[in-house]
Amino acid sequence: MPADQSALAQATRQALGPAGALAENDAGFVEREVQQQLAQAVALAIEHRHTLVAEAGTGVGKTFAYLVPVLLSQRRAIVSTATKSLQDQLFMRDLPRLRDALKLPVRIALLKGRSSYLCLHRLATARETATLPDRFAVRALARVESWAVGTTNGDLAEIEGLDDRSPVIPLVTSTRDNCLGSECPKFRECHVVHARREAMAADLVVVNHHLFFADLSLRDSGVAELLPSADVVVFDEAHQLVETGLQFVASTLAAAQLIDLARDLLAAGLSLARGLGPWQDLAGALDQAARQLRLACAGPLREPRGVIRLRWDERAASGELMPALQQVVKAAAAVGEGLAVVEAVAPDFGRLRERAQALLKLAEAFAEDTPAQRVRWIDLGPRDARLIESPLDIRDLFVEQRALASRAWIFTSATLGTDDDLQWFCESAALEDAAKLRVGSPFDYAAHARTWVPPRFPKPNEAGHPAAVGALAARLAGRLGGRTFVLTTTLRVLPLIAEALQAEAAAQGAVLQVLVQGTHPKRSLLQRFLDTPGSVLVGSQSFWEGIDIPGAALQCVIIDKLPFPPPSDPLVQARTRELERTGRDAFNDYFLAEAAISLKQGAGRLIRSETDRGLLVIADPRLRQMAYGRRLRQALPAMGALDTEDDAMAWLDELAAAH
Numbered sequence: 081m082p083a084d085q086s087a088l089a090q091a092t093r094q095a096l097g098p099a100g101a102l103a104e105n106d107a108g109f110v111e112r113e114v115q116q117q118l119a120q121a122v123a124l125a126i127e128h129r130h131t132l133v134a135e136a137g138t139g140v141g142k143t144f145a146y147l148v149p150v151l152l153s154q155r156r157a158i159v160s161t162a163t164k165s166l167q168d169q170l171f172m173r174d175l176p177r178l179r180d181a182l183k184l185p186v187r188i189a190l191l192k193g194r195s196s197y198l199c200l201h202r203l204a205t206a207r208e209t210a211t212l213p214d215r216f217a218v219r220a221l222a223r224v225e226s227w228a229v230g231t232t233n234g235d236l237a238e239i240e241g242l243d244d245r246s247p248v249i250p251l252v253t254s255t256r257d258n259c260l261g262s263e264c265p266k267f268r269e270c271h272v273v274h275a276r277r278e279a280m281a282a283d284l285v286v287v288n289h290h291l292f293f294a295d296l297s298l299r300d301s302g303v304a305e306l307l308p309s310a311d312v313v314v315f316d317e318a319h320q321l322v323e324t325g326l327q328f329v330a331s332t333l334a335a336a337q338l339i340d341l342a343r344d345l346l347a348a349g350l351s352l353a354r355g356l357g358p359w360q361d362l363a364g365a366l367d368q369a370a371r372q373l374r375l376a377c378a379g380p381l382r383e384p385r386g387v388i389r390l391r392w393d394e395r396a397a398s399g400e401l402m403p404a405l406q407q408v409v410k411a412a413a414a415v416g417e418g419l420a421v422v423e424a425v426a427p428d429f430g431r432l433r434e435r436a437q438a439l440l441k442l443a444e445a446f447a448e449d450t451p452a453q454r455v456r457w458i459d460l461g462p463r464d465a466r467l468i469e470s471p472l473d474i475r476d477l478f479v480e481q482r483a484l485a486s487r488a489w490i491f492t493s494a495t496l497g498t499d500d501d502l503q504w505f506c507e508s509a510a511l512e513d514a515a516k517l518r519v520g521s522p523f524d525y526a527a528h529a530r531t532w533v534p535p536r537f538p539k540p541n542e543a544g545h546p547a548a549v550g551a552l553a554a555r556l557a558g559r560l561g562g563r564t565f566v567l568t569t570t571l572r573v574l575p576l577i578a579e580a581l582q583a584e585a586a587a588q589g590a591v592l593q594v595l596v597q598g599t600h601p602k603r604s605l606l607q608r609f610l611d612t613p614g615s616v617l618v619g620s621q622s623f624w625e626g627i628d629i630p631g632a633a634l635q636c637v638i639i640d641k642l643p644f645p646p647p648s649d650p651l652v653q654a655r656t657r658e659l660e661r662t663g664r665d666a667f668n669d670y671f672l673a674e675a676a677i678s679l680k681q682g683a684g685r686l687i688r689s690e691t692d693r694g695l696l697v698i699a700d701p702r703l704r705q706m707a708y709g710r711r712l713r714q715a716l717p718a719m720g721a722l723d724t725e726d727d728a729m730a731w732l733d734e735l736a737a738a739h
Contacts, residue, residue: 223242445469
């Protein structure tokens with residue numbers, strides 16, 4: 081039956097129409113034909129339990145376009161989105177609003193990973209045994225304790241201002257490794273167990289991609305129990321699925337895991353089995369082996385900014401990594417032997433021994449050669465090193481999941497490809513057989529936005545490029561009075577661009593407040609940007625997407641260079657080799673496709689509503705000079721093109737005059 085003749089499609093069209101339930105409940109609601117197109121396709125996929133891959137441009141209203149048919153179908157559904165903050169938005173704002181407008185008795189639930197919920201048992205342990213690094217951590221623990229008395233769901237997001245990076249969070253939350261399960265003395269009051277029960281009883285459950293994949297691989301968070309009973313699974317922000325999924329089909333050994341085990345071993349040994357084992361010696365040896373492993377991974381890079389991906393073969397050939405792994409093997413084996421003696425004393429020791437054995441097995445595997453069709457690398461951060469072994473994609477995972485049962489699978493995002501087949505996404509997730517839909521943005525980009533590529537500008541591989549980007553940003557932001565984002569492709573150039581920006585602004589006498597990623601938490605930086613006149617925010621990858629600043633607060637976005645995948649990245653190199661092995665052109669089929677998607681994401685920060693106006697600047701002359709520049713320009717919304725800096729300044733003057 082065609083979509084427009086099905087009962088669900090008709091009810092969906094009516095609900096989203098000019099006289100529908102949403103218009104009745106919200107005087108500002110306007111019917112959008114592009115939203116109706118997407119909603120009809122979702123309704124058809126639900127009716128026939130098909131798979132739909134749908135790209136919907138900014139302003140389509142894709143959230144309502146998939147939620148309305150899902151709710152009206154009254155079928156059991158899982159909705160997965162990219163982040164915990166987007167989860168909260170769906171659960172606390174969008175879903176209650178739609179449920180009330182549609183007058184449906186739908187029970188909704190929110191399910192996050194363990195690290196989002198307070199563990200009462202570990203909180204009690206932290207009170208007695210935790211060694212906190214500074215007074216800020218002491219205050220944070222005190223805040224958690226006072227909040228814990230009154231919370232009903234234990235979601236740490238309720239605590240205003242608790243930094244996601246706080247060292248207190250691992251102390252008061254559980255992991256799959258250290259959870260005692262039904263043997264925990266606080267099991268009856270457990271917030272994680274309560275959240276899972278709520279999810280199992282709900283009609284629609286909101287999860288995030290990390291949780292979805294973690295559960296498929298570890299069967300630890302409740303999604304694996306939910307999935308068999310779900311008729312509909314929706315992935316919003318689906319462009320992040322492949323990279324997220326790879327994290328969980330990969331094998332990972334982290335120095336932080338070993339340090340956590342050493343800390344938990346010492347705490348449990350001294351409090352529950354004092355005198356029954358050399359706990360300080362065992363924990364000390366494991367902790368030392370973990371720190372030595374991180375040093376061996378780092379080599380000369382002692383203090384990297386952010387997370388750097390290192391080639392496995394280079395570090396393995398250094399002569400430091402393999403001996404460090406052998407030390408981990410030795411220390412983990414000794415811990416396992418020590419715990420075997422006291423395993424019957426308390427449930428904690430059984431879980432600790434399982435963790436030690438799992439880490440021992442991982443260390444032994446990483447000490448062997450890399451298996452065929454897999455790739456290894458090292459993610460090195462300021463305080464951790466993670467050894468990772470992964471397949472090249474998640475095709476097999478999705479083939480397996482879709483074969484298990486007949487259900488509707490909906491994948492949607494603003495950026496899934498540059499062609500009608502949405503090949504960039506579909507090929508990586510084995511969804512070539514899915515129905516595809518592309519609906520463009522309803523915004524008038526041609527009237528409201530301009531794009532400019534400086535014609536005579538240093539190339540990205542020239543030493544003066546970051547300083548030139550910073551100076552250009554100062555001139556443009558000075559003309560506009562701030563209201564500018566500078567998006568960089570690497571963390572390395574952040575301080576160089578910011579320094580040049582500040583110097584040029586001072587030379588011009590422009591009063592600009594330069595905000596730089598890493599100086600404050602992301603949420604705090606964005607709030608400062610909104611609250612402080614004359615602000616320019618310089619940010620890297622985490623600011624390229626998921627940032628929504630409508631109106632005149634952001635009217636200029638500057639991208640430092642074309643966002644090609646780094647050719648030195650081990651995963652990029654492995655994918656390149658695989659494409660070449662099968663006779664394909666890696667540059668056209670991989671590098672250009674990845675750059676086009678990232679460029680669309682970054683450009684998407686500029687125009688967020690029907691009335692927004694702005695300027696997109698791409699400070700990379702290759703977009704003008706190289707033949708592939710045309711393909712990348714076609715990936716962008718159809719903005720008017722400017723030729724000279726004078727043209728760009730005149731456009732900014734027009735925006736400033738209207739502000």
